[in-house]
Amino acid sequence: MRSVLPTAVMLRLWQVIAAAGIVVTAIxxxxxxxxxxxxxxxxxxxxxxxxxxxxPRRWGAEPRSAWLTMAASALLFLIGVIIRPTVTELPMPWxxxxxxxxxxxxxxxxxxxxxxxxRRGSLDRHAVLDxxxxxxxxxxISTLLLAVPAATIPGRDPLLSIIQGTxxxxxxxxxxxxxxxxxxxxxxxxxxxxxxxxxxxxxVGDLAYAxxxxxGQIYASPLLNVPFLLxxxxxGVATLHPSVADLSRPDKLPAQAWSWPRLALxxxxxxxxxxxxxxxxxxxxxxxxxxxVAGLVIVGLLLLRAIAAVRAxxxxxxxxxxxxxxxPLTGLxxxxxxxxEIERLVTVPDxxxxxRIWVYMLDLDGFKWVxxxxxxxxxxxxxxxxxxxxxxxxxxxxxxxxxxxxEFLLAYVGEKGDALxxxxxxxxCFARPFPVRDHDVVISASIGISxxxxxxxxxxxxxxxxxxDADTAMYRAKSEGPGRSTIFDTSMHTQVRERIELExxxxxxxxxxxxxxxxxxxxxxxxxxxxxxxALVRWDHPDRGAIPxxxxxxxxxxxxxxxxxxxxxxxxxxxxxGVWRSxxxxxxxxxxxxxxxxxxxxxxxxxxxxxxxxxxxxVPAHCVALEMTESVMVDGSxxxxxxxxxxxxxxxxxxxxxxxxxxxxLGYLRRFPVTGVKIDRSFVTGLGVNLEDDEIVRAVVAMSxxxxxxxxxxxxxxxxxxxxxxxxxxxxxxxxxxxxxVFAPEFSERxxxxxxxxxxxxxxxxxxxxxx
Numbered sequence: 001m002r003s004v005l006p007t008a009v010m011l012r013l014w015q016v017i018a019a020a021g022i023v024v025t026a027i028x029x030x031x032x033x034x035x036x037x038x039x040x041x042x043x044x045x046x047x048x049x050x051x052x053x054x055x056p057r058r059w060g061a062e063p064r065s066a067w068l069t070m071a072a073s074a075l076l077f078l079i080g081v082i083i084r085p086t087v088t089e090l091p092m093p094w095x096x097x098x099x100x101x102x103x104x105x106x107x108x109x110x111x112x113x114x115x116x117x118x119r120r121g122s123l124d125r126h127a128v129l130d131x132x133x134x135x136x137x138x139x140x141i142s143t144l145l146l147a148v149p150a151a152t153i154p155g156r157d158p159l160l161s162i163i164q165g166t167x168x169x170x171x172x173x174x175x176x177x178x179x180x181x182x183x184x185x186x187x188x189x190x191x192x193x194x195x196x197x198x199x200x201x202x203x204v205g206d207l208a209y210a211x212x213x214x215x216g217q218i219y220a221s222p223l224l225n226v227p228f229l230l231x232x233x234x235x236g237v238a239t240l241h242p243s244v245a246d247l248s249r250p251d252k253l254p255a256q257a258w259s260w261p262r263l264a265l266x267x268x269x270x271x272x273x274x275x276x277x278x279x280x281x282x283x284x285x286x287x288x289x290x291x292x293v294a295g296l297v298i299v300g301l302l303l304l305r306a307i308a309a310v311r312a313x314x315x316x317x318x319x320x321x322x323x324x325x326x327x328p329l330t331g332l333x334x335x336x337x338x339x340x341e342i343e344r345l346v347t348v349p350d351x352x353x354x355x356r357i358w359v360y361m362l363d364l365d366g367f368k369w370v371x372x373x374x375x376x377x378x379x380x381x382x383x384x385x386x387x388x389x390x391x392x393x394x395x396x397x398x399x400x401x402x403x404x405x406x407e408f409l410l411a412y413v414g415e416k417g418d419a420l421x422x423x424x425x426x427x428x429c430f431a432r433p434f435p436v437r438d439h440d441v442v443i444s445a446s447i448g449i450s451x452x453x454x455x456x457x458x459x460x461x462x463x464x465x466x467x468x469d470a471d472t473a474m475y476r477a478k479s480e481g482p483g484r485s486t487i488f489d490t491s492m493h494t495q496v497r498e499r500i501e502l503e504x505x506x507x508x509x510x511x512x513x514x515x516x517x518x519x520x521x522x523x524x525x526x527x528x529x530x531x532x533x534x535a536l537v538r539w540d541h542p543d544r545g546a547i548p549x550x551x552x553x554x555x556x557x558x559x560x561x562x563x564x565x566x567x568x569x570x571x572x573x574x575x576x577x578g579v580w581r582s583x584x585x586x587x588x589x590x591x592x593x594x595x596x597x598x599x600x601x602x603x604x605x606x607x608x609x610x611x612x613x614x615x616x617x618x619v620p621a622h623c624v625a626l627e628m629t630e631s632v633m634v635d636g637s638x639x640x641x642x643x644x645x646x647x648x649x650x651x652x653x654x655x656x657x658x659x660x661x662x663x664x665x666l667g668y669l670r671r672f673p674v675t676g677v678k679i680d681r682s683f684v685t686g687l688g689v690n691l692e693d694d695e696i697v698r699a700v701v702a703m704s705x706x707x708x709x710x711x712x713x714x715x716x717x718x719x720x721x722x723x724x725x726x727x728x729x730x731x732x733x734x735x736x737x738x739x740x741x742v743f744a745p746e747f748s749e750r751x752x753x754x755x756x757x758x759x760x761x762x763x764x765x766x767x768x769x770x771x772x
Contacts, residue, residue, distance in 0.1 A: 021233025032222030045078035073108035137269035189243035330387035338401035365482035367406035444483035448474025518741035535573035578617030621651030648673035681715020
């Protein structure tokens with residue numbers, strides 16, 4: 001259970017215990033044997049133990065069991081320090097009680113450190129070897145200069161002497177664990193610095209006791225406890241500071257290099273045996289043997305460390321080379337690697353005698369929509385799945401690479417028949433849907449294919465040309481529709497150049513206001529009188545003249561300009577409708593239909609933006625209709641669905657454009673707040689001459705009327721089509737029969753002319769409140 005103290009209080013507790021520890025230490029140093037000093041020591045120790053229980057739990061430090069072990073260790077150390085002055089003067093075995101508490105504290109502290117390092121991933125082989133070298137050197141010093149003299153004090157119980165000589169070895173063990181922790185840390189938060197300080201102060205305190213033990217004293221002075229007081233203060237800071245949670249989080253260095261700080265510890269450790277031999281080695285042959293063995297072990301560990309360093313360097317180099325030549329997401333080769341592989345295929349003769357190299361560029365159809373609808377994480381998973389299927393589908397010897405966000409590249413050496421069969425294998429990867437979250441997404445790939453004869457003399461140029469031409473062919477395939485494949489021919493270069501020039505010109509057109517909005521009437525079939533209009537974007541290039549929407553709209557979508565264009569068209573159309581309404585040109589029931597792209601509908605701010613624009617231009621919501629394609633409902637995300645419902649709540653009409661060409665599922669029409677459908681012109685064209693088209697239109701009308709949806713027929717060009725549509729129950733239509741889309745002034749003139757020509761009752765109706 002977390003602390004009940006407010007967060008603001010918890011954030012200050014580490015400062016409180018730091019200040020209290022300094023004050024208690026000052027009092028203890030001034031009057032170590034006073035009751036106030038002893039009470040302060042106990043209270044500080046108890047506060048630290050409580051902090052070990054509450055701080056890590058409050059700040060979410062893991063693992064919790066390890067911090068409970070640390071709290072128990074701190075409590076045992078406190079007991080040992082407090083009772084040592086009392087039990088030292090008592091006969092055996094009472095002096096051992098303090099040692100039992102201290103020994104247990106050491107073991108629990110070591111257990112805590114091991115658990116912490118496991119959690120951090122700090123048990124690194126290189127760090128362990130480096131720490132082992134320092135450990136052996138420090139252990140040799142401790143054994144010869146502290147442990148052996150303490151254990152050979154005459155007139156003292158042998159067991160007590162052995163225990164006193166063991167304390168320095170415990171400190172060396174803690175030193176080993178401390179070094180391992182610091183060697184593998186990238187950053188040192190406040191809690192880590194405080195924890196290192198605590199262990200260092202403990203080592204200093206134990207060293208002071210060990211030095212006193214060499215002279216035969218178990219407890220020399222209360223001042224020897226000052227380092228332990230400061231150690232408890234540092235432990236309290238470490239456990240109560242918010243950064244205690246960082247101690248258990250992985251923070252491993254990418255490589256365990258021999259840095260200068262590390263060498264500053266290793267070099268003296270290597271010199272220890274040689275320095276001790278002329279000093280301590282004169283005591284006995286056994287001591288000299290111990291020094292020699294320790295020196296040999298240190299040298300052996302150093303050799304192992306050198307071998308490990310070389311292997312690590314080689315492994316790092318291999319990883320670096322792999323990262324430079326492979327895609328990090330799929331693990332497939334990248335463009336650089338694939339370019340080298342194609343160049344090799346062009347240069348090295350095929351064992352089976354084939355001389356023609358084929359290159360395939362794949363681009364996933366609709367991948368941007370997946371990213372926009374479900375996020376980039378889902379898009380990344382889709383790319384990974386596609387890469388796996390492709391790798392499984394093609395033979396192992398066929399190079400495969402990911403060369404872009406949703407682009408893959410393959411290379412093949414063989415004859416045309418086998419090369420085309422490989423295209424079928426690639427398409428087979430997309431025959432089954434891809435599971436994306438809770439949906440099965442069906443996608444396809446546009447494939448561009450290039451080929452050339454092997455040319456070792458110009459391998460680099462040929463490889464680059466193959467990749468460039470495959471990319472060009474892929475764009476041609478994409479323009480022909482999803483799932484298409486195209487073999488490159490030289491005429492495509494001109495088309496690619498034309499497309500690039502158009503994209504540049506389109507960007508300039510946006511900057512120079514070369515785009516304009518044209519309005520095509522939507523009329524009532526029975527009377528021929530307009531009830532509304534559709535706002536359509538047009539581009540009149542100063543040199544090229546009028547550029548059809550079917551030419552520049554796909555370019556705008558690929559170039560990411562469709563959102564900007566869509567927003568401009570919407571604002572301009574609403575502004576013009578506001579002008580017409582204020583001038584009395586149109587009535588209150590006249591509505592304007594505006595196209596919105598899937599990307600726009602994925603913007604959660606769109607309802608707010610549309611609402612603000614309607615208020616700005618004085619246009620009521622019932623006079624605005626937004627047209628969308630069926631794919632919006634089929635592939636729409638939760639954001640898109642929410643946007644549609646919010647738009648409908650504003651009172652805006654929602655129409656499904658080109659209905660019948662996509663999924664045309666009844667379930668989607670019921671699930672979303674759609675108010676009407678527009679029958680695609682491809683079905684209208686065959687009316688009166690094609691019975692199938694007649695039946696399709698009749699079915700769409702019946703279904704729409706059953707759902708309470710309005711129906712508009714697009715592409716009406718003849719009187720025969722108008723009569724056929726009216727006969728099956730279509731109320732409104734749109735098309736060249738009533739004129740093409742025109743500028744706003746011309747549309748106003750046509751509207752006035754229709755009012756003048758309309759029969760008297762209809763004209764009165766129009767003037768009064770528009771056409772219903």
